[in-house]
Amino acid sequence: MAVPDPQVVRLFINHGAGGFEDVTLSAGLTNSTSLPMGMQIGDINNDGFLDILLGNGGPPGGQPDNLYINMFEPQTGPFFVEQSRMMDYPAPEEPNANPPYPSYPYRGHGTFFGDVDNDGDLDLLVGNGGPYSIRPDVKPYPWCQAGVGCCASFSGCRPNVEPNRLFRNDGGNTKNWLSIKLIGVVSNRNAIGARVKVTSSIKGSNIRTQFKVIQGGSGFNSNNPFDVHIGLWDDDTIHAIEVTWPSGLTQSFTGVGINQRIVIKEGDPSIQWSVVSGQWSVVSGFSLSTVHWSLPVEGRAR
Numbered sequence: 001m002a003v004p005d006p007q008v009v010r011l012f013i014n015h016g017a018g019g020f021e022d023v024t025l026s027a028g029l030t031n032s033t034s035l036p037m038g039m040q041i042g043d044i045n046n047d048g049f050l051d052i053l054l055g056n057g058g059p060p061g062g063q064p065d066n067l068y069i070n071m072f073e074p075q076t077g078p079f080f081v082e083q084s085r086m087m088d089y090p091a092p093e094e095p096n097a098n099p100p101y102p103s104y105p106y107r108g109h110g111t112f113f114g115d116v117d118n119d120g121d122l123d124l125l126v127g128n129g130g131p132y133s134i135r136p137d138v139k140p141y142p143w144c145q146a147g148v149g150c151c152a153s154f155s156g157c158r159p160n161v162e163p164n165r166l167f168r169n170d171g172g173n174t175k176n177w178l179s180i181k182l183i184g185v186v187s188n189r190n191a192i193g194a195r196v197k198v199t200s201s202i203k204g205s206n207i208r209t210q211f212k213v214i215q216g217g218s219g220f221n222s223n224n225p226f227d228v229h230i231g232l233w234d235d236d237t238i239h240a241i242e243v244t245w246p247s248g249l250t251q252s253f254t255g256v257g258i259n260q261r262i263v264i265k266e267g268d269p270s271i272q273w274s275v276v277s278g279q280w281s282v283v284s285g286f287s288l289s290t291v292h293w294s295l296p297v298e299g300r301a302r
Contacts, residue, residue, distance in 0.1 A: 009036055009054065028080045035063060039219040042113025042122045045069065046175035046231035048210060052080060055108025055126050062105040064088050065126055091163040099161055106162040110221035115179065115229065120259060121172025122229055127221060128162035176232035176258045182214065185266040186247040190226045192216040193246040200235040232258055
């Protein structure tokens with residue numbers, strides 16, 4: 001995914017052998033707000049198809065963030081339905097914020113998909129804010145108004161207090177999933193660059209394969225956890241997990257069940273099962289909101 005200018009977000013499909021196709025229009029990505037900053041992809045409804053989160057808002061001011069749900073169809077490919085209504089509301093006021101929160105929308109910067117409450121679905125985090133001018137004569141960029149919005153340097157500026165927002169996903173774990181943590185030994189410990197291949201099916205039919213690559217960073221001020229989250233939808237059988245490590249080692253595993261967290265250590269032929277329990281707690285400094293999501297259309301083609 002690329003942002004060639006401040007007003008347009010584009011999606012390119014990789015056809016291999018160095019060939020890419022611009023599918024922005026056919027994929028429905030035509031109504032994103034301008035000035036996207038942070039961008040992440042993750043499967044928030046565990047259907048096996050990656051959704052898109054855009055943190056919007058540049059130096060001049062904030063804009064609503066975009067959340068696109070991927071309604072992939074085998075015949076036509078990815079198609080995204082804009083569902084920002086799930087995030088499009090102000091954070092609760094914080095009485096101790098100094099200065100007080102500015103008016104909504106905020107300036108979205110860093111974005112994050114991760115299962116922060118360990119319940120089997122991905123939650124969303126958006127980091128907001130940035131410097132703004134406190135001098136009426138400061139107008140560093142052509143699109144800025146003097147005295148508001150943005151600064152070329154911290155001379156005459158101060159940070160704006162905008163709430164970082166953590167959205168808990170309630171309902172995404174109604175479908176099946178698998179979480180994989182890789183630990184490198186010869187490779188780097190976080191397994192950055194490792195490639196994971198998961199093959200699954202519904203009672204042996206409709207076999208499908210998903211690929212994930214562990215990245216060290218993604219987007220402006222953004223990164224996702226190193227754990228691999230696989231949405232399985234209604235698949236009830238995992239046929240195989242294949243890991244290709246940066247060292248060149250390839251390992252294959254079978255007999256793994258659904259809806260659990262596993263740990264794979266480079267070179268170790270066994271799998272460790274990770275048991276997580278505990279209460280949900282709000283991290284200090286973050287505004288907690290709840291996402292209640294529903295698919296825009298019924299059913300799922302496979």
